[in-house]
Amino acid sequence: EIVLTQSPATLSLSPGERATLSCRASQSVGSYLAWYQQKPGQAPRLLIYDASNRATGIPARFSGSRSGTDFTLTISSLEPEDFAVYYCQQRSSWPRITFGQGTRLEIK
């Protein structure tokens, strides 16, 4: 099973700051990685797929990148509504789809 390790577990930042969230895969997943945002009491929302493609309706301040087995979600300038939990997910090893454990982005 491919394990996705997200870091940090919690990130404390202020609105307007830049957020950098990491997801490391235990083995190659190619570019088959997605990012989701989940707010309390809500279902997750797809932000990024194939490592760097923004999903429909996602603001340009969200971007994704890949370097080998390391993936990064960047939020260029945090808006108040961006504080949430973020998950990465790989589909490379279908049907063994796995998620990371999540990073909580909280207001400092």
Added chain:
Amino acid sequence: EVELEESGGGLVQPGRSLRLSCATSGFSFEDYAMHWVRQAPGKGLEWVSGISWNSATIAYADSVKGRFTISRDNTKNSLYLQMNSLRADDTALYYCVKDLSITRYYFDQWGRGTLVTVSS
């Protein structure tokens, strides 16, 4: 507007069965793979099962293989999950999820979820 509405959750004793349903609208159901993803209380996300547009390809997480059965009815735009031999660690919010495409295995539309609680 895409809508996914789960139903069928509830409190069930260990070893018993439950059938979840997901009614969909707002998109061409027969053109997309569909999935179930669950989230235990206060925990992360776990993919449970997926089914291709024509039911030819079906897959399960190891944790539910042999106990859960996914199915779909394209004439009713509905997805199902038959859950047998339920265990306490199956307790979770179960989301019905639409695939990004025919079979991309990314999840672009989610229902609100239906809560399954397995307890004696």
